[in-house]
Amino acid sequence: MIKLQDVSYVRLGTADLDGATKFATDYLGLEISHRSQDAVYLKSDQREHTLCYFHGSPADQVAAFEVSEREELDMAGSELDRLGHRVRFGSAKEAELRRVRSFIAFQDPTGNNIELVWRPAYSSQRYHGRRDAGITGFSHIGLCTTDAARDEIFWTTVCNARVSDRIGDAALLRIDEVHHTIALFPTDRAGIQHINHQVTTGDDVMRSFNFLSERQVPMVFGPGRHPTSSARFLCFEGPDGMVFEYSSGVREIADELLYRERQFPFEPKGFCEWGAKPQIKEFCN
Amino acid sequence: MVKLEELRYVRLIADNLGGAADYAQRVLGLQPIDKNQDLATFRSDFRDYTLAFVTGDRAVQSVGLEVRYSADLDAALEGLRALGISGGRGTAEDCALRKVKDMAWFIDFSGNHIELVVRPLNSGWRYFPSRDAGVRGLADVIMRSVDIEKDLSIWTGVLGASVSDWAGDAPYLRFDHAHHRIVLFPARRPGVLAVEYAVEDVNLLMRNWYALRDLQVAVVHGPGRRPASEQLFLTFAGPCDALFSFVAEGAAFDAERHRPRQFPAGPPGLCNWGSECKIGEFNEATRGRGNQSIAV
Numbered sequence: 068m069i070k071l072q073d074v075s076y077v078r079l080g081t082a083d084l085d086g087a088t089k090f091a092t093d094y095l096g097l098e099i100s101h102r103s104q105d106a107v108y109l110k111s112d113q114r115e116h117t118l119c120y121f122h123g124s125p126a127d128q129v130a131a132f133e134v135s136e137r138e139e140l141d142m143a144g145s146e147l148d149r150l151g152h153r154v155r156f157g158s159a160k161e162a163e164l165r166r167v168r169s170f171i172a173f174q175d176p177t178g179n180n181i182e183l184v185w186r187p188a189y190s191s192q193r194y195h196g197r198r199d200a201g202i203t204g205f206s207h208i209g210l211c212t213t214d215a216a217r218d219e220i221f222w223t224t225v226c227n228a229r230v231s232d233r234i235g236d237a238a239l240l241r242i243d244e245v246h247h248t249i250a251l252f253p254t255d256r257a258g259i260q261h262i263n264h265q266v267t268t269g270d271d272v273m274r275s276f277n278f279l280s281e282r283q284v285p286m287v288f289g290p291g292r293h294p295t296s297s298a299r300f301l302c303f304e305g306p307d308g309m310v311f312e313y314s315s316g317v318r319e320i321a322d323e324l325l326y327r328e329r330q331f332p333f334e335p336k337g338f339c340e341w342g343a344k345p346q347i348k349e350f351c352n
Numbered sequence: 353m354v355k356l357e358e359l360r361y362v363r364l365i366a367d368n369l370g371g372a373a374d375y376a377q378r379v380l381g382l383q384p385i386d387k388n389q390d391l392a393t394f395r396s397d398f399r400d401y402t403l404a405f406v407t408g409d410r411a412v413q414s415v416g417l418e419v420r421y422s423a424d425l426d427a428a429l430e431g432l433r434a435l436g437i438s439g440g441r442g443t444a445e446d447c448a449l450r451k452v453k454d455m456a457w458f459i460d461f462s463g464n465h466i467e468l469v470v471r472p473l474n475s476g477w478r479y480f481p482s483r484d485a486g487v488r489g490l491a492d493v494i495m496r497s498v499d500i501e502k503d504l505s506i507w508t509g510v511l512g513a514s515v516s517d518w519a520g521d522a523p524y525l526r527f528d529h530a531h532h533r534i535v536l537f538p539a540r541r542p543g544v545l546a547v548e549y550a551v552e553d554v555n556l557l558m559r560n561w562y563a564l565r566d567l568q569v570a571v572v573h574g575p576g577r578r579p580a581s582e583q584l585f586l587t588f589a590g591p592c593d594a595l596f597s598f599v600a601e602g603a604a605f606d607a608e609r610h611r612p613r614q615f616p617a618g619p620p621g622l623c624n625w626g627s628e629c630k631i632g633e634f635n636e637a638t639r640g641r642g643n644q645s646i647a648v
Contacts, residue, residue, distance in 0.1 A: 269554060270577060270624075270625060273575065273576070273577075273625040273627075274624075274625050274626055276625075277625055277626035277627055277628070278626060281626075290558065291558070292555060292558065299554075340555065340559070341555065341558040341559045341561070341562055342558075342559055342561075342562030342563060342566075343562060
């Protein structure tokens with residue numbers, strides 16, 4: 068079993084690197100960690116970077132997860148190979164670009180590009196955002212799935228994820244105490260469905276709602292409160308149609324033995340208990 | 353000095369009693385109590401009613417506050433006379449109409465009617481809302497004042513209230529455990545600016561925000577958080593020339609250790625979430641004297 072320790076970073080291709088960088092810093096509130104000729108690395112917490120925009124196709128998206136031992140990369144590689152996933156070991160140069168010691172790349176059953184990384188770099192300097200968005204860190208991702216049941220089995224049996232709750236067939240998966248680090252949303256494509264950053268308080272969610280609304284950033288869901296994770300949230304659209312989410316107050320599941328996942332309806336009420344209605348394709352019937 | 357015990361009710365003049373009553377039930381979710389040709393009252397908590405819509409020739413807009421004894425009414429009227437304020441005792445009919453044992457009334461320097469009541473009726477039956485808006489009770493009233501300084505002399509000099517904080521030139525006034533029960537807001541005319549009901553928590557406040565959208569009620573300020581009281585608020589359009597708010601949370605208040613603080617005038621001093629404000633008096637405060645008084 069592949070033991071995912073944490074979600075590490077997301078890599079997103081874009082045709083407009085300057086525009087994406089402006090959004091990520093001035094609006095989202097991230098800090099530029101470093102730049103290369105065709106990529107910008109952005110920081111949201113103590114890690115060296117958690118988001119990378121690179122010059123390329125917006126369809127080129129990667130999500131990375133950390134494993135704790137070097138051997139786990141080899142074990143994961145052979146296990147994935149056995150199951151028919153094509154596995155690629157990253158070159159030293161690629162690892163250097165990602166600020167990790169080594170990594171492997173593969174696709175999940177839907178075709179999402181996943182990287183497993185060992186020893187991703189931490190930063191000696193704390194995160195200081197471009198604006199006071201109250202971000203405490205990159206926290207979770209939504210992944211597209213073309214077969215929710217199949218992919219749930221992949222993430223929960225090949226990897227160590229557990230189902231925390233389901234909204235319709237969409238499984239919210241945890242790999243540690245945090246209610247979910249991966250959420251699988253049924254759709255007709257592969258890719259990252261949304262990117263979540265945690266903020267300090269519900270006040271920060273509301274301040275950003277006003278800040279971003281004033282700047283005409285399209286609000287696609289919320290402000291609201293998830294009945295599943297109890298987090299207050301706000302979803303808005305960034306470059307290339309990517310949905311970004313701020314949330315605060317996500318539930319933690321401390322007792323694995325006592326916890327039982329719950330089924331919520333796949334309708335606005337299953338996503339928000341305040342009455343917000345999503346304008347996100349994957350959240351609508 | 354008279355001691356105010358409790359904020360009791362707001363009486364608003366309704367041209368359309370049916371429409372106002374419908375609003376109280378459908379939008380605010382309050383429980384209807386008495387209804388006749390000239391009066392409709394609504395319960396929000398342990399008090400028999402906290403909101404009354406009145407109509408007819410003798411109808412006046414007023415805010416009702418409780419004092420303990422009839423002697424307090426005499427003392428208040430005497431103190432008011434010293435300030436040059438006229439007032440009087442209510443008749444038996446006035447008292448019956450308000451469901452109180454005894455009462456006095458006066459008009460402040462701006463022209464606001466204020467009523468002091470003795471032994472107002474408590475229901476004895478628990479509040480059962482028309483809609484699950486999560487209302488906990490009448491929290492406070494924002495009143496317009498054309499002369500803050502003189503009106504404040506009534507509240508602090510005769511009625512024993514204290515200033516908790518200032519937002520520009522607007523004082524938050526307290527007389528019980530709460531940060532404020534009355535706010536005087538600078539304006540060009542008198543009248544109740546907003547009637548504020550407490551709701552359970554942030555979830556109810558935000559649920560109501562979406563409910564108001566579905567009910568097509570215009571939100572004029574918020575949702576937001578007030579820097580002074582740390583209350584969450586959501587202010588929206590109401591009938592009878594008054595706004596209504598739902599408020600929640602708020603900082604724990606320690607009157608012993610608190611001293612009045614000065615916050616900015618207008619929207620920046622009234623919301624630290626940066627919410628849009630469409631209330632004329634609040635927006636004007638940024639331009640008026642409020643700004644100068646803090647620019648020292």
